[in-house]
Amino acid sequence: MLNGLAWSAPLAIGLLVAAGALTDTDPPALAWLLRAAAPAVVGVAGVALPLLRWRTWRYEIREHEIDLLHGALRVRRTLIPMTRVQHVESERTVLSDLFDLRSVTVHTAAGEHKIPALTEGGAAAMRDRIALLAREPDVV
Amino acid sequence: MSSDAGIAPRRLHVAEAFLAALDNLREMVLGALVVLIAGGQSLGFGLVLGLIGLGIGLVAGYLRWSHTSYWVSGRALHFRTGVLSPDDTSIPVGRIQAIDSIQGPIQRVFGVQALHVQTAGGGSEGEIVLRAVADDEARRLRSVVGLPDPVELGLPEWRLRAGPLLVAALTGPQLGVLLPLVGALAAGGDNLLSDDQGERLLDELPDDAGGIAVLVAVAAGATLLLSVLGAIVAFAGFTLVRDGDRLRIRRGLLQRRTASLPLARVHAVDVVEGVLRRPFGLASVRIETAGYRKERAAAQTLLPLVRTRDVPRLLAELLPALALDGGPEQLRRPPSRARRRYALAPALAAALLGIALAVALPRAWPAIPALALAGASEGLLRHRAAGWRDDGRHLVIRSRLLARRTLIARVDRLQEHGTSASLLQRRARLADFQAAVGSGRTGRVRHLEADAARSLFERLRLPAPSR
Numbered sequence: 001m002l003n004g005l006a007w008s009a010p011l012a013i014g015l016l017v018a019a020g021a022l023t024d025t026d027p028p029a030l031a032w033l034l035r036a037a038a039p040a041v042v043g044v045a046g047v048a049l050p051l052l053r054w055r056t057w058r059y060e061i062r063e064h065e066i067d068l069l070h071g072a073l074r075v076r077r078t079l080i081p082m083t084r085v086q087h088v089e090s091e092r093t094v095l096s097d098l099f100d101l102r103s104v105t106v107h108t109a110a111g112e113h114k115i116p117a118l119t120e121g122g123a124a125a126m127r128d129r130i131a132l133l134a135r136e137p138d139v140v
Numbered sequence: 141m142s143s144d145a146g147i148a149p150r151r152l153h154v155a156e157a158f159l160a161a162l163d164n165l166r167e168m169v170l171g172a173l174v175v176l177i178a179g180g181q182s183l184g185f186g187l188v189l190g191l192i193g194l195g196i197g198l199v200a201g202y203l204r205w206s207h208t209s210y211w212v213s214g215r216a217l218h219f220r221t222g223v224l225s226p227d228d229t230s231i232p233v234g235r236i237q238a239i240d241s242i243q244g245p246i247q248r249v250f251g252v253q254a255l256h257v258q259t260a261g262g263g264s265e266g267e268i269v270l271r272a273v274a275d276d277e278a279r280r281l282r283s284v285v286g287l288p289d290p291v292e293l294g295l296p297e298w299r300l301r302a303g304p305l306l307v308a309a310l311t312g313p314q315l316g317v318l319l320p321l322v323g324a325l326a327a328g329g330d331n332l333l334s335d336d337q338g339e340r341l342l343d344e345l346p347d348d349a350g351g352i353a354v355l356v357a358v359a360a361g362a363t364l365l366l367s368v369l370g371a372i373v374a375f376a377g378f379t380l381v382r383d384g385d386r387l388r389i390r391r392g393l394l395q396r397r398t399a400s401l402p403l404a405r406v407h408a409v410d411v412v413e414g415v416l417r418r419p420f421g422l423a424s425v426r427i428e429t430a431g432y433r434k435e436r437a438a439a440q441t442l443l444p445l446v447r448t449r450d451v452p453r454l455l456a457e458l459l460p461a462l463a464l465d466g467g468p469e470q471l472r473r474p475p476s477r478a479r480r481r482y483a484l485a486p487a488l489a490a491a492l493l494g495i496a497l498a499v500a501l502p503r504a505w506p507a508i509p510a511l512a513l514a515g516a517s518e519g520l521l522r523h524r525a526a527g528w529r530d531d532g533r534h535l536v537i538r539s540r541l542l543a544r545r546t547l548i549a550r551v552d553r554l555q556e557h558g559t560s561a562s563l564l565q566r567r568a569r570l571a572d573f574q575a576a577v578g579s580g581r582t583g584r585v586r587h588l589e590a591d592a593a594r595s596l597f598e599r600l601r602l603p604a605p606s607r
Contacts, residue, residue, distance in 0.1 A: 110577060
């Protein structure tokens with residue numbers, strides 16, 4: 001949700017500024033439209049979508065594979081065989097520290113996948129579990 | 141055969157002294173420039189400084205050469221280099237997987253070769269690099285180590301001859317983009333600018349429009365020439381040999397390099413049929429390997445130019461693990477009801493481009509429908525090209541982005557796979573499928589029947605525990 005707010009808030013401010021600039025020259029209807037759009041943008045992109053995204057995040061760590069399902073409008077499901085996991089790390093940022101949240105990132109030779117918004121203990125447990133399950137070295 | 145034979149410590153060819161001197165000079169040039177510019181000294185001073193630098197570089201190079209040696213003893217190859225604090229590297233002979241030879245311009249002047257001693261897990265740079273070894277010394281080292289020169293083994297090889305090399309250079313991927321552009325400029329430039337609009341534009345521009353068109357054409361021509369020359373330099377003398385469980389690729393005009401690649405590292409190949417190549421039944425084949433992700437495109441080429449129908453046979457010979465039964469043509473395809481979706485996205489994108497063009501130059505408005513139509517037909521061609529196949533061992537994914545690309549991947553080397561579906565796709569019970577190989581290349585088919593995508597997803601997860 002914070003990420004959504006982070007980019008939607010400046011956009012809304014931009015809309016309000018544009019509305020302010022327009023009032024002098026153009027018919028006021030357009031300016032009011034822009035003013036009305038600002039909270040709508042924040043509401044949808046900053047609050048509703050992130051909430052939906054958070055509600056639809058699913059993950060399952062099984063013995064042989066990691067199964068990820070996420071996305072609000074576009075739903076993605078990804079399967080990573082455990083033997084392909086190269087390394088796994090848990091991360092925190094200043095922002096996530098405010099809410100005591102951590103994310104875990106799984107790296108493969110092809111790319112990386114981030115599982116966001118975990119509790120501190122949950123992230124550590126998941127990281128250690130994946131590391132343990134993936135310990136069998138990959139045959140490259 | 142000569143298992144107990146060794147090689148007494150010996151120096152590299154004296155060319156090493158020059159190579160080392162060149163390294164030194166390269167490092168000194170920057171410092172010298174700083175001194176010159178900061179000090180604002182005269183040209184004479186610079187010349188003296190340069191001569192002193194040259195002298196130091198040569199002496200240092202000589203010292204390095206005289207303190208560099210290699211030898212084989214106790215079933216290991218040893219390499220020592222360094223004047224004050226020598227570095228020692230030893231590799232057990234059994235761990236040496238290949239000795240690659242590379243001839244740069246300087247090596248060719250001296251008639252020597254650089255030997256890269258490859259071990260498992262190394263990159264393309266050898267664990268030990270002997271930068272200057274005469275041919276007979278190289279042969280002796282190879283025979284002691286038990287890895288004869290693959291070229292001398294007389295293995296069957298695939299060679300890019302002069303004619304195909306030229307065709308490969310002329311039909312390269314860059315040209316496919318540039319040629320139509322040049323053509324459009326030549327044909328459309330005059331028409332667009334011949335009326336009042338053109339006149340006014342002409343007045344506003346600092347230079348006349350004709351001159352600009354010429355400039356653009358010249359720039360495009362130069363780019364074409366460079367890309368053709370670049371391809372020739374990179375692929376001249378391209379030779380490919382399969383030697384047991386390694387591929388050896390030799391190529392290059394100025395810098396002749398021989399690279400070797402363990403077959404096990406090849407996770408997939410990508411058959412690329414470029415815009416200019418496909419009409420002639422031609423394609424190039426790229427290798428997708430693990431761990432070589434950061435290397436240049438030329439280094440990832442398996443076959444710079446082949447007849448598309450020869451690809452299955454060549455794969456069977458060169459990369460048996462990726463050989464398909466029945467050829468790559470028997471693909472399953474997305475449903476025909478997905479055609480609309482395939483056409484719509486590129487049509488919209490092209491129309492937007494046309495609108496932007498029309499805003500900038502109102503007379504160009506006919507570009508909007510023309511571009512939209514072109515986009516739509518490209519989309520339909522994408523639908524025709526798209527397909528997939530999975531026979532338990534291989535996953536084949538074909539897609540088109542102007543060029544048609546067919547990814548043939550080993551299922552047991554897939555890094556990840558997944559499905560995705562947007563809101564609209566879910567309503568129409570369609571889904572995208574994608575799979576990624578170790579090089580980071582992702583194959584993707586769009587708008588499959590959701591059930592087909594799901595069953596493919598499930599099939600690919602089965603083999604995991606059997607390893």
